[in-house]
Amino acid sequence: MSLVVAAPMAIVELANAQLQQQAAAAAKKDGGGHELEDGAADADTSTTMGMSCKRSEQQQQLVESSSSYDYDYGALMKGVRHLSDSGITRLPDRYVLPVSDRPGVGLIAASSTAAAAGGVGRVKLPVVDLAGLRDPSQRAAVLATLDDACREYGFFQVVNHGVGSDVSGGMLDVARRFFELPLAERARHMSADVRAPVRYGTSFNQAKDAVLCWRDFLKLVCQPLREVVPRWPQQPADLRDVATGYAAASHALFMEVMEAALEALGIPAPAAGGGVLGELAALASHMMTVNCYPACPQPELTLGMPPHSDYGLLTFVLQDHVEGLQVLHAGRWLTVDPVPGSFVVNVGDHLEIYSNGRYKSVLHRVRVNSTRPRISVASFHSLPAERAIGPAPELVDDEAGNPRRYMDTDFATFLAYLASADGKNKTFLQSRKLPLHTSS
Numbered sequence: 001m002s003l004v005v006a007a008p009m010a011i012v013e014l015a016n017a018q019l020q021q022q023a024a025a026a027a028k029k030d031g032g033g034h035e036l037e038d039g040a041a042d043a044d045t046s047t048t049m050g051m052s053c054k055r056s057e058q059q060q061q062l063v064e065s066s067s068s069y070d071y072d073y074g075a076l077m078k079g080v081r082h083l084s085d086s087g088i089t090r091l092p093d094r095y096v097l098p099v100s101d102r103p104g105v106g107l108i109a110a111s112s113t114a115a116a117a118g119g120v121g122r123v124k125l126p127v128v129d130l131a132g133l134r135d136p137s138q139r140a141a142v143l144a145t146l147d148d149a150c151r152e153y154g155f156f157q158v159v160n161h162g163v164g165s166d167v168s169g170g171m172l173d174v175a176r177r178f179f180e181l182p183l184a185e186r187a188r189h190m191s192a193d194v195r196a197p198v199r200y201g202t203s204f205n206q207a208k209d210a211v212l213c214w215r216d217f218l219k220l221v222c223q224p225l226r227e228v229v230p231r232w233p234q235q236p237a238d239l240r241d242v243a244t245g246y247a248a249a250s251h252a253l254f255m256e257v258m259e260a261a262l263e264a265l266g267i268p269a270p271a272a273g274g275g276v277l278g279e280l281a282a283l284a285s286h287m288m289t290v291n292c293y294p295a296c297p298q299p300e301l302t303l304g305m306p307p308h309s310d311y312g313l314l315t316f317v318l319q320d321h322v323e324g325l326q327v328l329h330a331g332r333w334l335t336v337d338p339v340p341g342s343f344v345v346n347v348g349d350h351l352e353i354y355s356n357g358r359y360k361s362v363l364h365r366v367r368v369n370s371t372r373p374r375i376s377v378a379s380f381h382s383l384p385a386e387r388a389i390g391p392a393p394e395l396v397d398d399e400a401g402n403p404r405r406y407m408d409t410d411f412a413t414f415l416a417y418l419a420s421a422d423g424k425n426k427t428f429l430q431s432r433k434l435p436l437h438t439s440s
């Protein structure tokens, strides 16, 4: 089957003068491998909101000690919300990325020419209109948009999805209030067990990260919902109710978009209850990560989340009005414009594998800024952890030039991989790729 990927009309890269300028400035300063100056690549374009805070004596001590960079590991494990609230004005050493990994550099193939040409930009992701998907006369066109988006960007946004603003707005609101709880209350949920139904923590992989990330998180396992909810936090008092409603809405949305993706891939809809969709309806894995990215004193030196791809079939990201998510496309980091009320959806490693490489699980990362805290809720949906996932048989055909491109994988394989590597970048997915015997 030969499908031509049309230039995605929905993609509009907005030139952002300030970002371009900063990229150029960063390239200039960074050309000889010198340290970037503070603020050289700060992409924060907001007007200062004036963070007024009275510091306690204890906070003042923390602020003073920050100038000597002498945090011990235990203090840093209290998380970045704690650091930010203390009013520090310099980033502790453990968060400072090597120059080449800093966000202002923004390039995979770093060259000052490319940076001057715009190493960073903005993107309006392709829009998948679920109302159109539900209309038989528009479904084919919406499926084509979805297909293009998954092949070309690995990312799209869904609108007209029917999830009420009370449900998604309520989720963001309770998430915000969770991170406002006293540290002792949040810390009750700290756990080193990656399978725990609730897990509070900081950074990306806090036990392994050489450089820490400017993020605190709350992970909630959402399946089976009735069993796990009693293990979720009891504070704020409405968290269980609100997050249960949100999890159910997210799962329903996932099923609808997954059904569309399978159709777009040309995988025939099975008899009632069969196929991958039937399996997902019977038992799925679903995890929700609530991310908190507080204001950061030196955002140009660090990241909220390092470049990574997501494990799973599809991820649905709900973000507040503060930008920060960046997607790697054609060697450039593009900042996703937050569209209120929409979900950002991305293809995960499992869907890249299942689609035998047609759909792309793309690297993305999160930038932070100096004035506006940001909250996001990422919902990861896939088949049950123990289920081995390989390319769909319908998409493998040696004679038609579509050999199997990936080995089967399951959660145990992933955990074994994590134990042996840092899990960043696309290395897990790479490790599942089969060598292709081509002459090129």
Ligand code: OGA
Pocket (backbone or CB within 6 Å): 289, 291, 305, 310, 317, 319, 324, 325, 364, 365, 366, 376, 377, 378
């Ligand atoms: C994630 C993720 C993006 C964001 O949680 O895997 O990529 O905007 N989150 O927080």
Ligand code: NI
Pocket (backbone or CB within 6 Å): 308, 309, 310, 315, 364, 378
């Ligand atoms: Ni992600």
